[in-house]
Amino acid sequence: MGKNSLSKAPGGVQSSAYFAVSAPASTIKQPASAADQLRDLHLRAYRHMLAGRLLEERLGALYRAGGKIVGGVYLGKGQEAFSVAMAILLKKGRDVYGPLIRDQSGRMAFGEPILDTTRTYLGSALGPMRGRDGNIHRGRPKEGVPAMISHLGSLISVVSGMLLARRLQGRLGDSVGATCIGDGGTSTGAFHEGMNMAAVEKLPLIVAIANNQFAYSTPTKSQFACDNLIERAKGYGMEGYTVDGTDLTACLEVFQTAVRRAREGRGPQMIVGNLLRLGGHGEHDDASYIPPAMRKTDAGRDCITYAEQVISAYGWLNESELALLRTEILHEIDKAFSQTAHEPAPDPYKEVWSPFATPELAEGWQVW
Amino acid sequence: MGKNSLSKAPGGVQSSAYFAVSAPASTIKQPASAADQLRDLHLRAYRHMLAGRLLEERLGALYRAGGKIVGGVYLGKGQEAFSVAMAILLKKGRDVYGPLIRDQSGRMAFGEPILDTTRTYLGSALGPMRGRDGNIHRGRPKEGVPAMISHLGSLISVVSGMLLARRLQGRLGDSVGATCIGDGGTSTGAFHEGMNMAAVEKLPLIVAIANNQFAYSTPTKSQFACDNLIERAKGYGMEGYTVDGTDLTACLEVFQTAVRRAREGRGPQMIVGNLLRLGGHGEHDDASYIPPAMRKTDAGRDCITYAEQVISAYGWLNESELALLRTEILHEIDKAFSQTAHEPAPDPYKEVWSPFATPELAEGWQVW
Amino acid sequence: MSLTYLEAIREAQYEALRRDPNVFLYGQDIGKFGGAFKATKNLINEFPGRVIDAPISEDAMVGMAVGAAIEGARPIIEMQFADFSTCGFNQIVNQAATHYWRTNVPCPIVIRLPSGGTAGSGPFHSQSMESIYAHYPGLVIMTPATVEDAYHMLLHAVELDDPVIFCEHKFLYYHLKADSLPDETLPLGKARIARPGVHATVVTYSAMLHECIRAAEELVVEGYQIEVVDLRSVKPLDAETILASVARTGRLLCVGESFPWGGVTAEVIARVCADGWHLLDAPPQRLNSKDTPIPYHPNLWRAHRPTAASIGTELRRLLRF
Amino acid sequence: MSLTYLEAIREAQYEALRRDPNVFLYGQDIGKFGGAFKATKNLINEFPGRVIDAPISEDAMVGMAVGAAIEGARPIIEMQFADFSTCGFNQIVNQAATHYWRTNVPCPIVIRLPSGGTAGSGPFHSQSMESIYAHYPGLVIMTPATVEDAYHMLLHAVELDDPVIFCEHKFLYYHLKADSLPDETLPLGKARIARPGVHATVVTYSAMLHECIRAAEELVVEGYQIEVVDLRSVKPLDAETILASVARTGRLLCVGESFPWGGVTAEVIARVCADGWHLLDAPPQRLNSKDTPIPYHPNLWRAHRPTAASIGTELRRLLRF
Ligand SMILES: Cc1ncc(C[n+]2csc(CCOP(=O)(O)OP(=O)(O)O)c2C)c(N)n1
Numbered sequence A, B: 001m002g003k004n005s006l007s008k009a010p011g012g013v014q015s016s017a018y019f020a021v022s023a024p025a026s027t028i029k030q031p032a033s034a035a036d037q038l039r040d041l042h043l044r045a046y047r048h049m050l051a052g053r054l055l056e057e058r059l060g061a062l063y064r065a066g067g068k069i070v071g072g073v074y075l076g077k078g079q080e081a082f083s084v085a086m087a088i089l090l091k092k093g094r095d096v097y098g099p100l101i102r103d104q105s106g107r108m109a110f111g112e113p114i115l116d117t118t119r120t121y122l123g124s125a126l127g128p129m130r131g132r133d134g135n136i137h138r139g140r141p142k143e144g145v146p147a148m149i150s151h152l153g154s155l156i157s158v159v160s161g162m163l164l165a166r167r168l169q170g171r172l173g174d175s176v177g178a179t180c181i182g183d184g185g186t187s188t189g190a191f192h193e194g195m196n197m198a199a200v201e202k203l204p205l206i207v208a209i210a211n212n213q214f215a216y217s218t219p220t221k222s223q224f225a226c227d228n229l230i231e232r233a234k235g236y237g238m239e240g241y242t243v244d245g246t247d248l249t250a251c252l253e254v255f256q257t258a259v260r261r262a263r264e265g266r267g268p269q270m271i272v273g274n275l276l277r278l279g280g281h282g283e284h285d286d287a288s289y290i291p292p293a294m295r296k297t298d299a300g301r302d303c304i305t306y307a308e309q310v311i312s313a314y315g316w317l318n319e320s321e322l323a324l325l326r327t328e329i330l331h332e333i334d335k336a337f338s339q340t341a342h343e344p345a346p347d348p349y350k351e352v353w354s355p356f357a358t359p360e361l362a363e364g365w366q367v368w
Numbered sequence C, D: 001m002s003l004t005y006l007e008a009i010r011e012a013q014y015e016a017l018r019r020d021p022n023v024f025l026y027g028q029d030i031g032k033f034g035g036a037f038k039a040t041k042n043l044i045n046e047f048p049g050r051v052i053d054a055p056i057s058e059d060a061m062v063g064m065a066v067g068a069a070i071e072g073a074r075p076i077i078e079m080q081f082a083d084f085s086t087c088g089f090n091q092i093v094n095q096a097a098t099h100y101w102r103t104n105v106p107c108p109i110v111i112r113l114p115s116g117g118t119a120g121s122g123p124f125h126s127q128s129m130e131s132i133y134a135h136y137p138g139l140v141i142m143t144p145a146t147v148e149d150a151y152h153m154l155l156h157a158v159e160l161d162d163p164v165i166f167c168e169h170k171f172l173y174y175h176l177k178a179d180s181l182p183d184e185t186l187p188l189g190k191a192r193i194a195r196p197g198v199h200a201t202v203v204t205y206s207a208m209l210h211e212c213i214r215a216a217e218e219l220v221v222e223g224y225q226i227e228v229v230d231l232r233s234v235k236p237l238d239a240e241t242i243l244a245s246v247a248r249t250g251r252l253l254c255v256g257e258s259f260p261w262g263g264v265t266a267e268v269i270a271r272v273c274a275d276g277w278h279l280l281d282a283p284p285q286r287l288n289s290k291d292t293p294i295p296y297h298p299n300l301w302r303a304h305r306p307t308a309a310s311i312g313t314e315l316r317r318l319l320r321f
C-alpha cells in the first residue's frame, strides 16, 4: 500500500498487542469509534507534531546557514507521531519522561517550552544546561525529565531508578516512567541490563523503541538478527506491542494501552514503532545510504502529512484552520528565537569551575 | 516425578527444540533407538562426569583441610551431565571450547589433562597459568580453550571473535565454538552484546546456559522476569532448546542437534539446562539459602546417580565394572596430585615482571 | 565492645538506614544472604524493603542509583568486588560524576568497592581503583585505613550530596579491630598524621597505611623517626597536611597499592613539587605495586605489592640521599 | 601530494590491510559509510569482507577483537568516539590488557579512539582517555601529534604484539596537513624534540603540542627559547629524552588536555623528580584541563582546556621563578 493513501483510515491499525490480550486488543480493533473519542487527542497531538517539525526545520536551516547554532543538530523528522503519542499520555509533575535524540515533538507534548530548545541550540546562558551541555542532552530532572548522556541505553536504568525511589518513598502512586531508544540502541549492554532490571522490579516503565531502520548508516540487518525487535519483550517478561510509527491514530491507541497497563501495575511495557528517519542522522549527513525504494515503503510515509489527511478526512479541521495553526506555531517559534537572540552567552569568568554540589569540595585548580 | 526414579528412561527426554523444527525434533522424539546409538557416547560421557566429580570432591576436601589449595574452590557438582554433554561433542584442535566456573567435567571431556587442574589449584609453577591466574580461570587459548576472566558474560564475544577470525582467514571449515554461562550471567550487558553480535554474524556458536536456580545466593526470580530464559533465543534470532540438565541422555541429544546445526551454518544455538547446584557457590558457602524442598525437585536430581541407573538399567556396565572405573579414575587423580606435590611454586625472583609480549616495552619499575 | 573494619561498615550502613528513610542498599546477594562479605548482614530484617538484591548488572545498578538520587533517595550500591565496577564504569564516570555539573541536580550516591589484594585472589578480585575514579571530575574518593574511618567516612559519604566511591580494603575486613568508635572524626578531605616523625614523611592510605607503619617501626632501631600521613580520602586530597609534614621532615615517600603508572602517588608528588619545592631536601619517591596484573599465587602477590620490607628499603634509600 | 592527519590514519589502515591479510577493521558505520569521520573511506571496496560494520556493542566489539587476536588476526577497532570506549572498558582493561600476561598468548589489537575536544562537542564527544588506559598494565598508549606520527605509529601499532590504545585527536583531523610522509620514523617509545630551546622544557603530546609550540613562539619576543618535547606515546614514556631536555633547561612544564587529577602530567613530574631532581632549577609545573566535565559551549570549552595563552602564562611564571 503506497504512502499518502488513505486506505489506512484512522484506527485501521497496524498495531497489535504482541500477546493475545483480549480486552485491549479488541478495543484497538474498533477503529471509527476509537477515532471519535480520540478527536481532541488527535488535534493536540498533531499540534505538537507540527510544532516539533517546524521548530526543527528552523534549526536545520540555521545549522546550514552556519554561525548561529552551537554544536550538532539531530532531528526527529518522520518520528513525530510515535514520539508525541507516548509523551502526550504522560502528565508533567506526576510522570517521568526520558526523551532521546529524536523526541523534540515528544518533549513539547510533555510540556517543554520552546525556549528550552532555542536557548540550548543558540547557546544562551539561560538555557536549562547553562552552556555546559547541549541540545538533545537537555533535561530538567526535577521536573521528571532526566538529561540524557550520549551513551545509548544508559537512560533506561536511570528512569527505572526514579520509579524505584518513588516506590520506596511510598509516592509512586499511579505514576509511570516512559523513555525512548532507537533500533541501534537495543544492541547496548545498558539496554539489556536496564530492561531486565525494570522487569525484575516490575516497574511502571514504558520503553518506546523507534525502529527507523538505521543506526546512523547501519541498517537493522547489521544490528540484530531477530525478525522483529518486539520478540525481545517476552524474553524480558514484558508485554510488547508493534505499531506503524507513521500512523498517529495507531500510535495513540497502542500507547494508551501500554501506559494504562503500566499504571495498573502490569510491569514494563515495550513498544516497537516501525518508521523511517526522514533526514540524515544529523544535519551534517545526507543519508545517501538510505535506498530511495525504502522511502516509498509504508515506513517512509510522512506521519505529519498522513495525520493531516486523517484530520481533514474526518473534518476535524479544514484547510484554513490547518493553515492558521501553522501560522500560530511559526509565530511562537519566531518569538522564542528572537527572545533568545538577545540573551547572554555563558561567561567563563563567571562560571563556577567545580563539578561538585558541595562547595567545599572544589579544589580550585588554578588555570589563569 | 521423584528423583532417582527410572520412570524417565533414557531418551524419555525433557528436552525439546524450542522452535517446531521437524526433522531434528522428531529425531529427539525416538528415545530407545537414540539411546542405543548413544551407548558408547554415554559411557565416555559418564567417565568424564565421574572423573570431574571425584576430582572436585578431592579439591573440596583439600580446601576444607586447609593449607594446600591456593585460592577459592568453585565446583560443578550437579552440572556434570550438562557440562560434559556439550564438550564431548567438540573436537580439540578443530573446535573452540570456552568453559566457565562449573565445567571441570566438560574440560576433561574436551581433553584437559588432570595435571592442569591439580597444578593450578596447588599453585605449581608448571600449571598453564604459571601462578599468575588461578583455578577456574585456567585456559590454553592456542588449543582452543580461552582463559575466562571473572567478569561474567565477557567470554561470549571472545569465543565469537575466535570464530570470526577463522572465517576471515578461510579456515573456519565446520568448526564451532561452544561456551557456557549461568542463569545470573545472562543479566550482564556483555552477555547480551555477545549473543546479539554472534547472531548478526551468524557464527557457529553454541551457548549453554546452566540454569542452576541460583546466582550465588540470588534465586532466578530476582535475576529475570521471563518464564524461561530460552524465550530470549528468538529475540536474538537464534535457535533455542531447553533440556533437563540432570539427564545425560537428554543433554546429549539436545547438544547433538545444536552442535550439528551450528556446523551446518544455521548460526548460534542457545541451550538452557534446568538443574540445581548441588553444593555451595564456592566451598566457603554452605548454601543454606537453598530450600530443602528444591533439592527434591527434578532439578535437584544427581545427574551422576541417574546416569549410573541408566547405564545399569541398559546393562551397559555392571556393578563391578562401575566400581572398577571409579578405582581407575581415583588412581589417575592420586597420580596427578602426587606428581604436582613435588613441583616448584612460582618464584618472584625468576618472574618476568612485565605485562607485555614485546620485551622492549618493559619499563622495569624498580621495586627492590 | 570491639568491632572489625567490616563490622564498622555494616554498622555505618545500619546507622545510615536508621537515620534517613531515603537511604537504601542495592547490590548482588546483599539481602537475605547479607552480601559476599556479610557487610549487610541482617540489615534486610531490620529494614525490610530497603535492602535489595540486584541482578548481575553493574551498569544498570549504577544507572538505577542515579535515577533514585534524582528523586531524593540516597542509594548505597555494593559492588561485589571493586574489580566488577568496570562493568558499571560508564554510568559511574559519565552519568553519576557529571550529573550535578550538567543539571544542577545533586547525585548523592555511594558506591562501595571491596578493594585491594588478598593472598590467592588473583587479577580480578584484588584491584584498587581509586586512581582511576579520582581522575574523573565529580567523584569523591574515600579510602579509609582504620575501623573508625570505615565507620565515620561511610556515614559521611551517605550524607554528602555528591557521588562517593568508597574504597574499602578487603585485607582489613577481618584483621583490623577497634575497641570502640569515637563520636568525633576528622572532616572530609582532611588527612591524618597516623604516626609523628621527623626524618621523612610517608604519604599513604588504605591497607598500605599499616605496611608503612610497620616499616616506620622497623626503622626506629636504626634511629629514624618516620612520619606517616594517612590521606583518608584521595579526592579531595589534603595537600596542606602533606606539605606541613614535608616541611618538618624534608623527605617524601608516597606509597600506594594500585598500579604504578600515574595515580595517587604521582598526584601527591606533583602537588608537593609544585607547592612545596623549597621544603624538600631530597627527591620525592613513590612505591606502588608492580606494572603487571595482580598475581594469583601468594608468592608472586607478596612480591607484587609494596610491603613493610620493600617500603623500608625505599625509606633507607631516601634517608641516605 | 599533501594529506591531513585524518587521511594519514586512513592511509595507514589501507597500508596495514594491504600488508597483512590478518588485519581487519571492526567498528560502527566503518563499512560503506566509511566511518563517522571517514577514517575508513573506501577501504571496504578495496578490502571486501575485511571492513565490518559492528552493532552498537563496545563491550562485544573489544571481546570479539581479543578472540580474533588469539587466532592470529590483527583487528583494528574503531570506537566512534573515545568517550564510548567506557562501554567497552571492562574488555579493554581486564580482557585485552591482561591476556598475554595471563596466558602467554599475545593479544595484538589496536583500538582507535577519536579523542579530545573540539568546539561544541560537549562532555561526551570530547574526552581524552590516555591517562585512564595508561594506568593499566599491558596497554600501549599512543598519542600522535603530527600527520607523520599518525601514519607511522598506527602502522607500528598494528605490527605490535601488544594491545594498543591509539588516541587520535579529532582537533587535528582536518587542520593538520603534511606535504609528504617520511619513510623513516622514530622507534616506539621515543619522544621527539619538537622545538629546541634552552630556558625551559615543555613536555606535551597530541593536540596540545601545537598550543605549546604557539606559546613558545610567543615567548621568543620576550627573549625566551622554550624547548618543546612531544611524547608521541605516553606509555611507554620516554623519561630519557625528557631528562636530557630538563638537563639543558632546568625548568619543566607538563601540558595535557585530560582532566587534572593524576594522569600523564603527574606521571612525568613524578619521574623527573625521582630521577632528575638535581637537574631542576625550579619546581616542575603542570597544566591540564579544568576539573569539570568538558563544556559544550565554545566560550566555556576554550577556558576549560589549556591554550597557547594559558600555557604562556604558566611558562612566564615558571621562568620568573
Ligand atoms: C554506546 C554508544 N556507542 C556509540 C554511540 C554513537 N552513536 C550516536 S547515535 C548512534 C546511532 C544510534 O542509532 P539508533 O539507536 O537506531 O537511533 P537513531 O539515531 O536511529 O534514532 C551512534 C552509533 C553512542 N551514542 N553510544
Ligand SMILES: Cc1ncc(C[n+]2csc(CCOP(=O)(O)OP(=O)(O)O)c2C)c(N)n1
Pocket (backbone or CB within 6 Å): B101, B102, B150, B151, B152, B181, B182, B183, B184, B185, B186, B188, B210, B212, B214, B215, B216, B277, B281, C028, C056, C058, C080, C084, C087
Ligand atoms: C560482572 C560480574 N559481576 C559480579 C560477579 C561476581 N560473581 C561471581 S559468580 C556470581 C554468580 C554467578 O551466578 P550464575 O551466572 O548463575 O553462575 P553459577 O555460579 O550459578 O554457576 C557472581 C555474582 C562477576 N563474576 N562478574
Ligand SMILES: [Mg+2]
Pocket (backbone or CB within 6 Å): A182, A183, A184, A210, A211, A212, A213, A214, A215, A216
Ligand atoms: Mg535507528
Ligand SMILES: [Mg+2]
Pocket (backbone or CB within 6 Å): B182, B183, B184, B210, B211, B212, B213, B214, B215, B216
Ligand atoms: Mg546460577
